[in-house]
Amino acid sequence: MAPSSLPLRAAILSLLLLAILLGAWELAVQPPANTHGARVPGPSKIFEHAVNELSDPFYDAGPNDKGIGLQLAYSIARVLSGYLLAAMMAIPAGFVIGMSPLWRRALDPYIQVLKPISPLAWMPLALYVIKDSATSAIFVIFICSIWPMLINTAFGVASVRRDYINVARTHELSPLATALQVILPAAAPTILTGMRISIGISWLVIVAAEMLVGGTGIGYYVWNEWNNLNLASVIFSIIMIGLVGMLLDQLLAYAQGLVQYED
């Protein structure tokens, strides 16, 4: 017997586990002969539902009846707007904090206090000040994704090796050129790590935020389907949330690979 490769054996094991899990689930939810009532739907039901939903993911039949693809698109759009806004502020600010011990010390207490606040705690304040629920959800994403990027950028910039800075100095690079050509690429892997943590947190938070603000988005959809007692749809949404989250993470992992360097 030829020894098969590790990835192949791992894939086989994965599929086996999936089969066992789904089989056990299907068996567990089989109704006993003499009872009736609501039960958690089995994998077969959910699969059926998924095929149905995914055959037309972008239909729009009014406020409470939109395709799963459309709902996910709303959520992704919100996550990306809040996230990109946060990146635009956190990365330059992190640069300043990382380069200046004075700013680092001055801002540290604020960061330490603001960082552990649950982003949803900001929601009432955001709703009151912004007066728009969709924008408030974006603000919540902004506030939750800013911290990992800010802290990682500052840390990455502060720990750029002295040698690289000296190389920049002996080559008479201007401060801007030093920042862009030396510090940024040197700190990029650390910054990308922060960005990857942030996108993960954003995707976690958007579901909760949309359950609060309602209207559109995958969080609202899950809650709405729960109100409709459509559990197959709820479970299907949960799986879709997981898949999209994985996709976002993989995107950032890919970007991380691009800037990674071996010392």
Add this chain to the structure above:
Amino acid sequence: MSDSFVKIENLARRHPAPKEGAPLVVFERVNFSMSKGEFVCIIGHSGCGKSTLLNVLAGLDQASEGAVIMDGREVSGPSLDRGVIFQNHSLLPWKSALKNVSFAVQSRWRDWSRAKVREHSQRYLDLVGLGSVGARRPAQLSGGMRQRVGIARAFAIQPKLLLMDEPFGALDALTRGMVQEELIRVWQQTQQTVFMITHDVDEAILLADRVLLMTNGPNARIAESVMIDIPRPRERTQIIHRPEYYAIRNHLVEFLVKRSKTWREQFPDDDDAREPVLVRPGLDAAPAARTDSPH
């Protein structure tokens, strides 16, 4: 020396005292000069302040007193006129070998076209024998190759003065010998003025025109300036058979082992800002009649 290209005048570096007490003096009353095209090595024990001295020459560190004058102008801050090769290659790890060189070339000649920068950089990579591995990143090169890329980068910008801080310290003996030869070759082709730190006596004799001896720190001084009177081209395997070689080597080793500690006591208060004594142990040894040196 009236034709001195680089002149170091009464240089001192002190760190402020932690609390009361006297400030810590790294080195003081350092005076020496270098002429154009000269290869000068400085040797001394670890911690005597050689690297601090080099950083002051590079403009990366500031002297507490005195001045470094190069080509008639005082050094203030780092400049492309002074190339530096650091102890640990210090290549930018996210750039390929060629990009590491061309980044330096581009910052030297900002108006050059991309093609010209590339061609110039490639020429210097070829010069250190790495023309074919330009696309590799530093992590994919051996220690010796990285150091050679560092040499190519430093020579490519054609600085007026090249500063090297123990450039071969991290290399094994065989690789070091090879890179040293590479360095001699490039140096002979470019006639660069070089100031190099080492604590390898044989390396100093092989490479230098003149060796400065630094006493132990703190309060380090430059004790002597030793001419290496061995004709070039020098071959590692040839020079060891010359009588001058051992006279010079013994002189240097004796300084490192004994006199680097006691020199300050012998000359406690030489306040005058003069250049270190020039000694030529090689000349004394050259005559066929071997007499004991007068030292």
